[in-house]
Amino acid sequence: MGAKSILTEAKQIETAVELIRLGARLQVLESETDLSYERLLRLYKEVAGKSPSKGQLPFSTDWFMTWQPNIHASLFLNIHEYLNKVAELDEIDTVIKAYKLYLEQVNAQEIEPQLSVTRAWRLVKFIDNGMLSMTKCSKCGGHFVTHPHEIARHYVCGLCNPPARAGKGRAAGGLRLAGNEDVAAHAH
Numbered sequence: 001m002g003a004k005s006i007l008t009e010a011k012q013i014e015t016a017v018e019l020i021r022l023g024a025r026l027q028v029l030e031s032e033t034d035l036s037y038e039r040l041l042r043l044y045k046e047v048a049g050k051s052p053s054k055g056q057l058p059f060s061t062d063w064f065m066t067w068q069p070n071i072h073a074s075l076f077l078n079i080h081e082y083l084n085k086v087a088e089l090d091e092i093d094t095v096i097k098a099y100k101l102y103l104e105q106v107n108a109q110e111i112e113p114q115l116s117v118t119r120a121w122r123l124v125k126f127i128d129n130g131m132l133s134m135t136k137c138s139k140c141g142g143h144f145v146t147h148p149h150e151i152a153r154h155y156v157c158g159l160c161n162p163p164a165r166a167g168k169g170r171a172a173g174g175l176r177l178a179g180n181e182d183v184a185a186h187a188h
Helices: 005-023 026-032 038-046 067-086 091-108 116-126
Strands: 133-136 143-146
Touching: 005 026, 005 038, 005 091, 026 038, 026 116, 067 091, 067 116, 067 133, 067 143, 091 116
Parallel strands: none
Antiparallel strands: 133 143
């Protein structure tokens, strides 16, 4: 085993540990590393102190279209896209760093995160595969997660046009930045 193989394995273990700490499902670890299922299972139990959740990963794009999840997914994806432009990172490292920044932003606002790291990872896969895209809001200019082929000229985001049932403020998931401006103003 050469030095490169050991380094690669050490990096993969580091990545797996980071994903486990963020709450990623085992399927994400399997997809993003070359480590064996048995090794990942042992690592998961060691780091998380419990067995991983069972069941399939969320596959539907519909979840990202509902009001609050869309705002949170859009915040995450704008951070992810920015990091893609300015940093030379592996894709999974970009997801991890963007997710940590997303958590910092929502925690600073005392808002419950809507997006798990597994959903964030899946969102990036959906974007990469053209199953979802980003569309600019015609009112605020922010970029939001939409179905591909959204008519951009007339698209209005959920911050500019919240559904009637949506409450106001933090309890309803209203993301605010210092200075009380909408996240959308900073989302481009």
